[in-house]
Amino acid sequence: MARRSDSLSRDRIVAAAIEVLDAAGESGLTFRVLSERLATGPGAIYWHVANKGELLAAATDAVVVAALTEEPASGSPQDRLRAVALGLFDAVDEHPWMAAQLSAGAWQAGGPRIVEAVGRQVRALGVPPRDWFVTATVLVQYILGAAAQNAANARSAGPDTSREEMLDAMATRWEALDPQEWSFTRTVGDQMRHHDDRDQFVAGIDIAVAGIAALYPAS
Amino acid sequence: MARRSDSLSRDRIVAAAIEVLDAAGESGLTFRVLSERLATGPGAIYWHVANKGELLAAATDAVVVAALTEEPASGSPQDRLRAVALGLFDAVDEHPWMAAQLSAGAWQAGGPRIVEAVGRQVRALGVPPRDWFVTATVLVQYILGAAAQNAANARSAGPDTSREEMLDAMATRWEALDPQEWSFTRTVGDQMRHHDDRDQFVAGIDIAVAGIAALYPAS
DNA sequence: ACCTGAACACCGTTCAAGT
DNA sequence: ACCTGAACACCGTTCAAGT
Numbered sequence A, B: 001m002a003r004r005s006d007s008l009s010r011d012r013i014v015a016a017a018i019e020v021l022d023a024a025g026e027s028g029l030t031f032r033v034l035s036e037r038l039a040t041g042p043g044a045i046y047w048h049v050a051n052k053g054e055l056l057a058a059a060t061d062a063v064v065v066a067a068l069t070e071e072p073a074s075g076s077p078q079d080r081l082r083a084v085a086l087g088l089f090d091a092v093d094e095h096p097w098m099a100a101q102l103s104a105g106a107w108q109a110g111g112p113r114i115v116e117a118v119g120r121q122v123r124a125l126g127v128p129p130r131d132w133f134v135t136a137t138v139l140v141q142y143i144l145g146a147a148a149q150n151a152a153n154a155r156s157a158g159p160d161t162s163r164e165e166m167l168d169a170m171a172t173r174w175e176a177l178d179p180q181e182w183s184f185t186r187t188v189g190d191q192m193r194h195h196d197d198r199d200q201f202v203a204g205i206d207i208a209v210a211g212i213a214a215l216y217p218a219s
Numbered sequence C, D: 001a002c003c004t005g006a007a008c009a010c011c012g013t014t015c016a017a018g019t
Helices: A010-024 A031-037 A042-048 A052-069 A077-094 A098-102 A111-124 A129-157 A163-175 A185-194 A197-215 B010-024 B031-037 B042-048 B052-069 B077-094 B098-102 B111-124 B129-157 B163-175 B185-194 B197-215
Strands: none
Touching: A010 A031, A010 A042, A010 A052, A031 A042, A052 A077, A052 A098, A052 A111, A077 A098, A077 A111, A077 A129, A077 A197, A098 A129, A111 A129, A111 B185, A129 A163, A129 A197, A129 B129, A129 B185, A129 B197, A163 A185, A185 B111, A185 B129, A197 B129, A197 B197, B010 B031, B010 B042, B010 B052, B031 B042, B052 B077, B052 B098, B052 B111, B077 B098, B077 B111, B077 B129, B077 B197, B098 B129, B111 B129, B129 B163, B129 B197, B163 B185
């Protein structure tokens, strides 16, 4: 018996949730809004999904799967690590509501998938097996943490002020700080004003790769 | 005119909020609960604090300030960087509700303070001035991201199951994954089972420090 | 098995009114 | 200037009742 194509299913609910989240953010995802879009009552959703947390986790997982399957299998381990990392970075940038889910850690939501994709490059990089877990986890924590923070920054600008205006305002504030108490922050205001988020993110990957190469020579 | 010591003030509100957050988590912090503890009405709080978001940011900032002032000023830059990082890590571990705030990024809540504390060590490490901002920001993103994910993990165990039980259950699940699709994750299950969170966190700092040393020799 | 939709027990926030 | 507390417009979630 083929199911009516417009009947409810977990997948349809998750897909609709992603659309609502992209359009209105996490606070905009409501069981009432969602059930209206799906032409049902709020209670119907609970037959397929346990609660809002599970729905958010499922939505995150779906986006992570999509981001990781785009990954190309060519190039050096370094290049592929960068590609995996940037794929996740861009996914979080496009779906900022994922940030809160992903900072819930590597063993939730899309966690294991990310560990697998990153870990394969760690292995290819020549890290000795006994340090696979730590190394992969450190990279995953950096990737997810940086992506989450970046998405939050982008969102905090709001639709009214541009990224440039926000950065400029903040840089100006940093530059006006007391030179004694803020001797470092004060001097990097201008670098913040002109930085590129993606370049900054990749710089972190490159530091990690350099560190891994230094800690595990030979190869 | 000295104010009555039991009158409301922003500081008293923030202090009470931290107590409630520590005891009941973010979802336990309610304007009703908070006003009851402060012996007022919910509306009174709004005279001192704009909204719940501002209250959470203020609470986070207060904890960050406390965590950073404990920092000792002795030792090598590497040691001091580790000390700053661990101070923040432990603070987030004790106050897990901070995680969500901190993954909102380095330029919110306690952000600049953290940039300052970390940046000073970056400077002392001999990183050339033109790369101060990127390097410090990468470290801050790792520190906050890793701390947030760790706190979320610790919390996800719940009061019923112990950390060990949770790790063991998850490791067993990883080890049972399909060897083709999960060739990496599968093999690190046992390392996950026996890892130490703090050591794992410090390993990330050490990778970054090694990377910085490799990228900027001389000194 | 799956869906309906009213109802419950909450929330954050506002605001007229008080002192 | 600061506080009160009722009221508003929501939420997530449940559950008897339907098909």
